[in-house]
Amino acid sequence: MEIERTGAGRYDVRNVRGGTIALGTGDDDRFTPVELLLAALGGCTGIDVDLVAGRRAEPTRFVVRVRGDKVRDEAGANRMENLEVEFDVEFAAGADGDRAREAVPRLIRQSHDRLCTVSRTVELGTPVSAFQRS
CATH class of the missing domain: 3.30.300.20 (K homology (KH) domain)
Structure with missing residues (x-):
C-alpha cells in the first residue's frame, strides 16, 4: 500500500493491484x-x-x-x-x-x-x- 501526497491535505492511496482511493482531511469529497x-x-x-x-x-x-x-x-x-x-x-x-x-x-x-x-x-x-x- 502506498499513499502519495498530491496537494495540501490531498493524497492518493494505491494498492499493489493498481486501485486508487482519494484520501483527504474532510474538506472535500475525499474519504478521511x-x-x-x-x-x-x-x-x-x-x-x-x-x-x-x-x-x-x-x-x-x-x-x-x-x-x-x-x-x-x-x-x-x-x-x-x-x-x-x-x-x-x-x-x-x-x-x-x-x-x-x-x-x-x-x-x-x-x-x-x-x-x-x-x-x-x-x-x-x-x-x-x-x-x-x-
Whole structure:
C-alpha cells in the first residue's frame, strides 16, 4: 500500500493491484482516514456475510452501515469508541431466501469472532510502528 501526497491535505492511496482511493482531511469529497477505517470494518464483515449468504439466495437489499464516535481521551489522544456494524439485508420470499435469512446472524457472528481480519485486529489492539526511512 502506498499513499502519495498530491496537494495540501490531498493524497492518493494505491494498492499493489493498481486501485486508487482519494484520501483527504474532510474538506472535500475525499474519504478521511477515519471513514476508510469504518469502511474497512463494514466491508470486511459485509464481504464475509455476502459471499456465504449469496450462495443461498441473491439479496434484494444488502446495506452495511458503520458508525462510531471520535473522542479525545484523558491523555488528549484521539480514538474511536462505540464502533457498530449494522446489516440491513433482505432476501426474496421462498426456501432459498429463508435459508439465506436464517444464516445471516450466524455469519455476522462468525465474521466478527474469527474471519474478519480488520475487526479482529482493531479489537485485539495490535501495535503499529511508525518511522521515517532515510
